[in-house]
Amino acid sequence: MRKMSRAIIAILSVAILILSLSIGGCTKHPNEEQLQALEEQRKAALAAEEQLANCQQEKADVGRELTEKKQKLEDAKSEQETVKNRLGEM
Amino acid sequence: MNNITKTASAFALVLSLVLLFSLSSFAQEKMTMEEYNAKMAEYQKRETDAKAELEKCQAEIESLNQQIAQVDEEIGNVWNEIYSLLETDEDGVKAFRSTLNDLEAQVDALASLSPEELFKRRAEIDQLEEILNGYKQSKIALLSEMQDKLATVEGKIAQLRASLPKADYDEYTVVKGDYLWKISGKSDIYDDPYQWMRIYTYNRDQIKDPDLIYSDQIFKIQRSSADNEYLVVKGDWLAKIAGKPEIYNDPKKWAEILEANREVIKDQNMIYPYQVLILPGK
Numbered sequence: 001m002r003k004m005s006r007a008i009i010a011i012l013s014v015a016i017l018i019l020s021l022s023i024g025g026c027t028k029h030p031n032e033e034q035l036q037a038l039e040e041q042r043k044a045a046l047a048a049e050e051q052l053a054n055c056q057q058e059k060a061d062v063g064r065e066l067t068e069k070k071q072k073l074e075d076a077k078s079e080q081e082t083v084k085n086r087l088g089e090m
Numbered sequence: 091m092n093n094i095t096k097t098a099s100a101f102a103l104v105l106s107l108v109l110l111f112s113l114s115s116f117a118q119e120k121m122t123m124e125e126y127n128a129k130m131a132e133y134q135k136r137e138t139d140a141k142a143e144l145e146k147c148q149a150e151i152e153s154l155n156q157q158i159a160q161v162d163e164e165i166g167n168v169w170n171e172i173y174s175l176l177e178t179d180e181d182g183v184k185a186f187r188s189t190l191n192d193l194e195a196q197v198d199a200l201a202s203l204s205p206e207e208l209f210k211r212r213a214e215i216d217q218l219e220e221i222l223n224g225y226k227q228s229k230i231a232l233l234s235e236m237q238d239k240l241a242t243v244e245g246k247i248a249q250l251r252a253s254l255p256k257a258d259y260d261e262y263t264v265v266k267g268d269y270l271w272k273i274s275g276k277s278d279i280y281d282d283p284y285q286w287m288r289i290y291t292y293n294r295d296q297i298k299d300p301d302l303i304y305s306d307q308i309f310k311i312q313r314s315s316a317d318n319e320y321l322v323v324k325g326d327w328l329a330k331i332a333g334k335p336e337i338y339n340d341p342k343k344w345a346e347i348l349e350a351n352r353e354v355i356k357d358q359n360m361i362y363p364y365q366v367l368i369l370p371g372k
Contacts, residue, residue, distance in 0.1 A: 030126040038126060041133040048140035055147040062154040069161040076168040079234060083175055086232040 176229040186230040190239045193221060197246045201253075204281065209255045209313040219247050259292070259310040266305050270297075279311055288312060288321065288364040291354045318372040320347075322365040328358060337369060346370050 030038070121129075173179050178186075197218055200208060208215075222243055225231055231240060262273060270290055275283035290300045292312045297303060315321050320331055328348055333341035348358050350370040355361060 028123045029120050030123060034126060035121075038130055038133070041130055041137070045133040045136040045140065048137045048144065052140045052144045052147065055144055055151070059147055059151050059154065062151055062158070066154050066158050066161065069158055069165065073161050073165050073168065076165050076172070080168055080172050080175075082234060083172055083232050087175060087229070090229075090232075 172233075176232060178230055183230055183233065186225075186228065186236065187239075190225065190236065190243065193218065193225070194239070194243050194246065197243055197250065200250055201246065205253065205255050205260070205278065206280075206313045208250070208253065212254055215247060215250050215254065222247065255311075255313045259312050262309045262311050264303055264305055264307040264309065268303065268305075270300055270303065273309070285364045287362055288366055291351075291364075291366040294353050312366060315366070318369045320367045320369055322361050322363055322367060324363045326361060326363075328355075328361065331367070337372075 169180070173183065176183075196214075200211065200214060200218070203211065222240065226240060230236055260279075262279060264273070270286035271283045274280045274286040274289055280288065286300070289309055289311065290297050293309045296307055296309065303309075312319075312321075320337065322331070328344035329341040332338045332343040332347055338346075344358075347367055347369065348355055350368045351365075354365060354367075361367075
């Protein structure tokens, strides 16, 4: 009986040991170089997105400037008409 | 021996269990190759997409800048046509603007004077108005900006005229609660309570005692001194006044001044700033 229980414990230990090693060792993981490449890719993506955000901000500013210029053009045309009318009244 | 074997077996079992849990949890924390590949693909896509959008965005900015340059040119052309209509150029308009600003500054300077000083320099108001009317004849004055400025200056000149005293003196009607110090301190009188003596001595025919004035009395508020009047300033004494070239040019004539001003000079050695003295024979 004693021998049997000892054998069971020994078998169980070996089985658990094998199971542990198989769980930890069979899965494939990226190595250091690959992780470094991933980090660089992440940084590159973020940098490109930041550049895009800046560009979009600049585009909005330039768009506003164009709107203002168009308004100035309309004002100048309106002024031109006014001056013509005033000259006619002189 | 039996016990030792049992203990060793149990220890091996526990160690195996610990190893199993630690390895399985480590395996969970560490990125798998599938996850790695997915992340890498995601970052690559994000970079590619952002770069494509960036290129598009830069092209749009370029296009907007071209439009701005075009509108700028159109604005310049319209203004050149306006200048041509007005027979001037940009520099001419700038010079006109500057001239109007100077004129406005001169009007503002007059507006900051006391009513008395303004009355003395009232001829300048006419001059400024004449200059303003001259500017109105310029074609450049047809620009809306200049019309606005001219209207502003014209309004300021009208305000100046409204605040200009009507004569060498103004009139003030005493109301209940007034006293000379209070009247003198009013902003439209002298804005200086210490000049109460000026009201008193200028209205000596009405005020026998400066502490006694009555409602509905009408006082003259001197704005400038007539030829036969002298406004005492700090440091004056009768002989000094008489000795002034524009008065008698003779200090000995102080007694004549004293005689003419007996009502307000009780002691020949005591005269006060802001007393208005009559100069006999002038």
